[in-house]
Amino acid sequence: MHSHSHQHGTDDRIGWAFFLNVTFTIIEFIGGWLTNSTAIMADAVHDLGDSLSIGFAWILSRFSNKAAPDKYSYGYRRLTLFGALVNGVVLVIGSIWVLFEAIPRLTNPEMPVVEGMLGLAILGVAVNGYAVFKLKAGETLNEKVLTWHLLEDVLGWVAVLIVSIVLLFVELPILDPLLSIGFTLFILFNVFRNLKSTLVLFLQAAPDEETQQNIKQTLIKLPEVNGVHHMHFWSLDGESHVLTAHLELSKNSSVNELVALKQTIAIELSEYHLSHTTIEFEFPKETCRDEHEKET
Structure with missing residues (x-):
């Protein structure tokens, strides 16, 4: 019951932040x-x-x-990767559009409506600041990551606020396109960095090569294990990792010995916090059924 109410509270906070952000984004575009x-x-x-x-x-x-469900046997964790891809594409398109609007203004800057700009900046700091306050109460990783996203927004609006105050007293219209180009380059830098890591995870690359090698060494050092092949270490979403591997046993073992080995492997791998683990034992002289793909 406690877990259900905790999850419900998380859903409410994130859903509330979503509708608040969408509404304010529409106001921003119009403003x-x-x-x-x-x-x-x-x-x-x-x-x-x-x-x-x-x-x-x-x-x-x-x-x-x-x-x-049976159809999505690993659950829905990869939705976050799909979301990151969609997010990245939208931001790249939007950023290119902003650059096309802002760069020509460097040579022929136009003075914005400063009073309106100032009002939106104050509203932006207030709305995003309140959203940060609401999400800060959450304990999930999703809420913590989103809190940092919204903190970036608050800082962005503080920059707009400072520029609008300066423009109230000094007519320097070039500050507006300069600020927009600065924002956009910052967005693109983060987008391309995140897109790269997202695509790597989509291609099911190892989320961390050092961890992958450490896992392999952990398995190989077991006295009952003669070799490791078909080891696949990949991630569902960048946080929940999956491991599958074939272990060549050094001798024919009894059922009790195999049970004990499974328990040992579980203890040895516990430090890696794997979400899903599949280990297949192969006895001496046994031909691997995936021999055509076996690592050399």
Whole structure:
């Protein structure tokens, strides 16, 4: 009962943050157009990306406690990777659009409607700050990651606030496109970095090569094990890792010895916090049924 209410509280906080962010993103796009501010447009693109991240986190949170069906035997953890890809594509398209709008203004800057820009900045700091306050109460990894996303938004709006205050007293319209280009380059840097790691996980590469080698050495050092092959170490979502491996036994073992070996392996691998582990034993002189793919 406690677990259910805790999960329900998590869903409520993330769902609330999602609708708040989406609503405010729409206000930003309209406000950016009305105030003629590319800086606000750039921040709107950033907030759109955060809205997508929060949306997929919310979906994942709602699915996370459901039992994995036969069709999706590993559950729904990979939804986060799909969400990251969609998020990345949307942000790249949005960022390119902002750059096309902002770069020409460097040579012919236009003064934004500063009062409107200032009002939106104050609202942006307040809305995102309140969202951070709400999500900060959460204990899940999703909520902690999203809290940092929203903290970035608060800092972005603080920058817009500072620029709008400066523009109230000094007519320097070039500050607006400069700020928008700075925002956009920051977004693109993070997007490309995240897209690279997401694509690597989608291709089921090892999430960490050092950990992969450590796991292999852990298995090989067991006196009952003569060799390891067909070892596959990959990740569902960057956090939940999966391991499968064939272990060549050094001798023919009894059932009791195999049970004891399984328990030893479970203890040895416990430090790696694997979500799913499948180990297959092969007796001496036994031909591996996947021999055509066996590592040399």
